[in-house]
Amino acid sequence: MASPPSRGVPQKVTSDVDFSSHLRSVIQRTYGEAPDHYTDEIHQLNRARQDALRGSAGSDVTARDLLYKYFGQLELLELRFPELRVPFPWNDAFTHVKIAQLSLAYEKASVIFNIGATLSSLAASSPRSSPEGLKRAFHSFRCAAGMFTYINDNFLHAPSTDLSREVVKVLVGLMSAQAIEVFIETMGPSAAVTKGAGLRAKLCMQASMAYANVIEEVKEWVTKNVFIREWSLLIQASQLTFFIFSGDLFQVKAKYFTSLAQYNRSLADSTSLKYGEALARLNIAEAAAKEALRLANAFAASFSTSSSASSLAPDSPVTLIELNKTHLGIVTEAKNKAQKDNDIVYNEVVPSEASLAPIDKGKDVAEPIAIHDVYATPEVQKIVGPDLFIKLVPLSVHESASMYSEEKAKVVRGEVERSDLADGELVAALEYMGLPASLERYRTGTSGQASLSDVGPQVRTWSEQLRRDEAQGRVDDSFRKLQQIKDNVTRQLDSVLQGLDQESRECEAMRVRFDHLWEQTPAAGLTKSYRQDLRSHKESLEQASHSDAQALGLWDGVKNDVALLCDPSGQALERAFIEAVGSASASSSQANLLDDPTGDEDEEEEIKKRVTSISDNLSKLNKVKKERHDVLKDLKERVQADDISHLLILNRKGSAALEPSLFATELDKFRAHQSRITATLQHQSSTLAEISADFKVISEGKKAREMQGRWGEAERHKRDLITRLGHAAQTYGEVRTALQKGLQFYGDLSELVEGLNNQVRSYLQERDGERSQMASSVSVKQRLEAPSSTTSPSLDRQFGAMDLGSRAGENPSWASSTPPAPPSHYSSPPPPAPPAIPAYPQHAYSSPTPAATSPYSNFPSSGAFSTTLAPQPPSQYSAYPSHYGHNPTSSPPPPPPPSQPYGASAPRPPSSSILPPPPQPVNYSGLPPPSQPVPYGQYSVPALPQHQQQQQYPSSAFGQSPAPPGSTPYQYGGPPPTSSYGGSQAPPQRPHYLPQGQPQPPSRPAY
Structure with missing residues (x-):
């Protein structure tokens, strides 16, 4: 129809x-x-x-x-x-x-x-x-x-x-x-x-x-x-x-x-x-x-x-x-x-x-x-879609939204506080009972002690680090290299001292022979700076040797443990841990021989049941904790995303009394999260109560106490071994750092000693030449001033025995170049010019290269490697004045005509004009200029020779300028001796290797 x-x-x-x-x-x-x-x-x-x-x-x-x-x-x-x-x-x-x-x-x-x-x-x-x-x-x-x-x-x-x-x-x-x-x-x-x-x-x-x-x-x-x-x-x-x-x-x-x-x-x-x-x-x-x-x-x-x-x-x-x-x-x-x-x-x-x-x-x-x-x-x-004018928010809505945000924040803070308190209670309870670590002891018994033989990641890290360091260079090889450099420096210092002593003896011997006619400057004043440098270098070498002994003592104390850590296969290290844990088990087994071999089987079964129950409850606790954190995270996200601005705008025409009811209605959205967090807290409390009851039953048993004792001793042995290996690894790093600084120091000292050797060698050659010329002049003068009577044979024999000028032909192996003219105050009339003395080449001293940065920069530096640099005193050396009374760099006066005899009746020229001309100055301008003073960083170095830094030699003689004022000499191994550069210098304070609170090892090298 x-x-x-x-x-x-x-x-x-x-x-x-x-x-x-x-x-x-x-x-x-x-x-x-x-x-x-x-x-x-x-x-x-x-x-x-x-x-x-x-x-x-x-x-x-x-x-x-x-x-x-x-x-x-x-x-x-x-x-x-x-x-x-x-x-x-x-x-x-x-x-x-x-x-x-x-x-x-x-x-x-x-x-x-x-x-x-x-x-x-x-x-x-x-x-x-x-x-x-x-x-x-x-x-x-x-x-x-x-x-x-x-x-x-x-x-x-x-x-x-x-x-x-x-x-x-x-x-x-x-x-x-x-x-x-x-x-x-x-x-x-x-x-x-x-x-x-x-x-x-x-x-x-x-x-x-x-x-x-x-x-x-x-x-x-x-x-x-x-x-x-x-x-x-x-x-x-x-x-x-x-x-x-x-x-x-x-x-x-x-x-x-x-x-x-x-x-x-x-x-x-x-x-x-x-x-x-x-x-x-x-x-x-x-x-x-x-x-x-x-x-x-x-x-x-x-x-x-x-x-x-x-x-x-x-x-x-x-x-x-x-x-x-x-x-x-x-x-x-x-x-x-x-x-x-x-x-x-x-x-x-x-x-x-x-x-x-x-x-x-x-x-x-x-x-x-x-x-x-x-x-x-x-x-x-x-x-309807979004609000077209959502970016336009009335001020009243902003205020209400802020109030609502504060209400949300209160909810979140309350739940976070409850969750954090529950987490703290859980951690404290489990730590007090030693769970879950102690649970493994009761579960496995003595058979579980094999797990203690594990090397552990920390020791493996030490082992890998030491193997890498040894692959770059073995500590024993560094000690041998250090000793070789030190021996070479010692030989050079002894050679320099021997040369200075020999030259001083020869000068004084000539003074005895010629008495007042011998006007060569005594060697004591000229070699004062050299001897001060020698003394300073030897004292630094002595201090460094003391530091070397300290480093060697440390190395000898940890060498065996380092060998364990550096074993490429790692088997030696594993055996050491197995032996440490096994020794505890062996001692416990000997003690157990006195006990009744028939154990309480009922107690063992009860322990197994309790252990299983505790294990299950621990799993539940982890799930409960995870669920609580997930709920709390979701609550925070929802609160962050919650925005009721549109509701506040819709209720804008309402009365202010509606806001509390609106806030309460909106906050009810988070009630479910709060209820879930409350449920997790209740579940955690009941589970912890069950764990505490089971653990109390386990820990009070006889078998449990025995197992705790065996585990405790095994852990103690392992802990001692780890501590010893850790000390070895730390000491190895300190020794290696000290060796690197020591090698750097000895290298710098070797360069300084080499420079001093070259200076002294030049000085000795100069003095030998001067002495030869002066001996010839004095001989001529004696002949001119002596009476016509014939010299007695005995006097001739005495002069012959003195072997004048023998140094010119018997120089040591290290005297191979002609030095600049030494200072002299000789002013007597010169004798006829002797044959020209060949000009020996000069060797300019070059400064040592800067020290390389140590790979163990985190280890402390002390002693001779202190970063404190002492101020450089000015040199007391001045340029050697010519013993002939004129500038050694000026051209020599022309010799007298050969036709004019020494005893002619012509007017006698001044005494200085009849002396033989000084040797021709040697032009060293072709040599390369020296390098700039090397900044040795944080390492103290031996003091540079004073005459090497500020002696006013001509630049053409040595090819380098004087050291700038304020340059710092090396200081190695303690307070330096008084130097000709300007007095003694206070040694820097050397901190100890180890940090505060650690056990003091044998004395460390004060590098």
Whole structure:
């Protein structure tokens, strides 16, 4: 059977509105931001209004969604811009009068009215022949009723007729009545239904009463030309028909559902054996059906001339007439059958209509769906989309959001504190019992002590490091190299001292021979600086030897342990650990021989059971702890992501007293996390109690105490071995660092001693040459001044025995070059010029190279390697003056003519002019210049010879400039001796190798 026709509510019509100028002004004035930043958002708002309202969007799903979206954005817009004033023009849906207002509320009410009209059109157009169509129509009618209800409750002063309370109340009643009608249709055709006829009768009466309430209200507005006359006819003709507004009109029915209600109640009375009442209700139903058919014929007659006929389907009047005819035939047939049965069989009295009990309408089945429920669904939220002006948040919302954030932070802090406290209790309890490490002892017994023989990662690291260091250079080889360099330095110093002593003896011997005629400067004053340098170098060498002995003592103390660590195969190290642990087990085994060999098997079984229980509970504790941390992490993430700014904006117009309740409601979202954390805390407490009880039983047993003792001794032996190896590794590093510094020191000292050797060698050669010339001059002078008598043979023998000038031909191996002329105060007349003395080459001293950086820079430096540099005193040496009384670098005077004898009667020249000329100065300018003074970094070095730094030799003689003032000599192994450079210098303080608090090893080298 076809459904009754339905008509919808006409939509309101509007014209275009531009939000741009008004919104830009409000944004700049209220929020103080640049309106240009929100150009896109304003354009989207304008576009949303145009899509939803311009040209009266059609009654389909797309039009409904566009209206949903625009109204949602209007709600959000009003929360941010309540002071917005934009002229919104709307035409009345019934009178078509154009009314414009500046209020957003008017715009919202008009949009909601169109949403309700569109929903009614969707419901009316839904096909009711399928369950899906009936369900869609039922839901749309209820939503439409909710929209009109919202208008009626929130907009009290309507500017237009269609928004007035009276008109909107009619629309709400019509939507509810038609929703009931659709619900009745979902129950199936009434002729085929006998079961549940009573319920169906209640629903039909509910629809009939809904339409009856609308009839009077429609009549009043029909007389005012708001509703056209066809609406009233539809209501009267189909009093139980559901209608939906779509386009311009709404449809109503009246008498049809009254007849349908009485018919279904008669079926229920027949089932209850109330045949008289059933017959009476069929009579009432037949009368109502006839009246409905008459009104349907009247509606069909006016349909062709009605101005609204074009908005209905062409077959709507025919469908309505056929529906009522069919229903009238069913009711008439049922009444005739009931009348016949009652006359022949039942013979019950048929009561009058007034005496019949009224049909109860029952509970309302078509409650309007509120607009908040519609917009709360995910589908509508997705349609509305995000707030266009989400970046503009009012200050009051910011303040409320900050207060809510603080409430969330309190929740998180409380749970973090509880979790941290539980973790601390768990760690403290397990540490007190030594779990889970001590559990392995009880599980394996003495057989588990083999695990202690493992070398461990720390010792392996030491071993690998020492093997790498030994591969770069063995410590024993470094000691041998150190001793070789030291021996070479010692030999050179002894050779220099021997040369100076020999030269001094020869000078004094010549002074004894020639007495006052011998005017060569004594060697003591000239060699003072050399001897001071020698003494300084020897003292440094002695101190360094003491440091070497200390380093060697340290090395001898750890050599065997280092050999264990440096074993390439690692087997020696493993054997050492096995022996250390095995020695503890052996001693424990000897002690156990005195015990009863028959152990307590029951105690062992109890220990195994308790150990298994503790192990299981430890696994549970780990799971509980992990779960607590996971829940806490998830709680933090959810709190961080939680944002109720949109809710605060929606409730912005509410009072401040609503905030606490809103906060409490929102914080309840985290109640589940708090409950889960509480459960983990309770589970942890109970599990720890079980572990403590089991561990107490285990630890108090005799077997347990024995195992604890054996394990403790084995661990102690292993710990002692690791400590010893660690000390060996540390000492090895210190010794290696000391050796590197020592090699650097001896290398620098060797270069300095070599330089001193070259200086002394040059000095000795110079003195030998000077002595030879002076001996020749003195001999000539003696011959000139001696009487003519012949020298006695004894005196000749004495002179011959002195072997004058023998040093010139018997120089030691290290005297190979002619030095500059030594100083002399000789001023007696010179003898005839002797043969020219060859000029010996000079060897310039080059400074030592800087020391390499030690790879063990993290070890302390002390002693002779102290970084303190003493100030360099000035040299007491001055340039050697010529013993001939003239500048040695000047050209020698020309010798006298050979034709003139020494004893001629010519005037005797000054005594100095008859002396032989000094030797030609040797030009050393071709030698390479010396290197710059080497910065020896943090190592103290032996003192440079004073004459080597500041002796005023000509640059051509030695090829180098004097050392700059303030240069620092080496200091090696203790306080330096008094030097000719400027006095003694305080030795630097040498820190000890080992840090504070460690056991003191044998004395360390003070490098």
